Amino acid sequence: MKIDLTNIPSGSKEISFSLKPDWWKTDFNEDRIVGFESPLSTWFKIYPAGEKIVVDGFLSVRLFLRCDRCLETYTHYLSADFGIYLSMFPFKGEADVELLEDDLSLDFIDGNFLDSDQIIKEQLILNLPMKTLCTKDCKGLCPICGCNLNTAMCSCQSRYETFGNVH
Ligand SMILES: [Zn+2]
Ligand SMILES: [Zn+2]
Structure with missing residues (x-):
């Protein structure tokens, strides 16, 4: 989903939505995730903080994961909180310590829109267990x-x- 960042109220903008299991595509380059067993539910809270925009959120989903050891598919419940700082002026800044952070946030911004799909995809991958095991x-x-x-x-x-x- 593309979220318009130009009309964020001075308080905050809250959005909740869900993604159907077929949202997950196998070409997302994460072969540990086989697919979604359930729809993914998520909410985003977006608010300005100086020259940055803060995106707080939560997501939960039941995933089909591939076991590292036996390669069988098993179900894993994943839930995650996240907080991301976005610069709305990624090309304005000079090369300073903040450049890295701005570089990372570029993936999430498309013009004046926040690409929630990219954030969700990244959060899913970041929050996978270190080792995916069907049973301990x-x-x-x-x-x-x-x-x-x-x-x-x-x-x-x-x-x-x-x-x-x-x-
Ligand atoms: Zn296994
Ligand atoms: Zn054998």
Whole structure:
């Protein structure tokens, strides 16, 4: 959604909306997220702060994630608060310590509009677990035959152990 930043009231502008599961596209370059199980709900509160605009928000969604170990899809509830400072004058500033922050916010601004899709996409990726695991003790895939050790039994490991015992 594009949010017009030119008519932010001096107080604040609050917007809440939801995104249907088909909003998530696999070409978002985040292959840990397979898709959405539920619609994503979010709200944004936008208010001016000097030459900057502050965007506070919250989002929640049930995601389908890919397990790092066994590569199966599992459900994960993700919720996140965020606060972002945007400069409305990204090209005006001189090269100073704030340049980096302004560079980052450029992705979110398109003319006078805030691109909420970009913020949501970034927040989802930032708030993924460090390791995506279907269960804490996921056994993963057999490194030899590739079967899913959570649901299948193979004899690779026992064969390996037998060799080990030869010594
Ligand atoms: Zn797993
Ligand atoms: Zn195996």
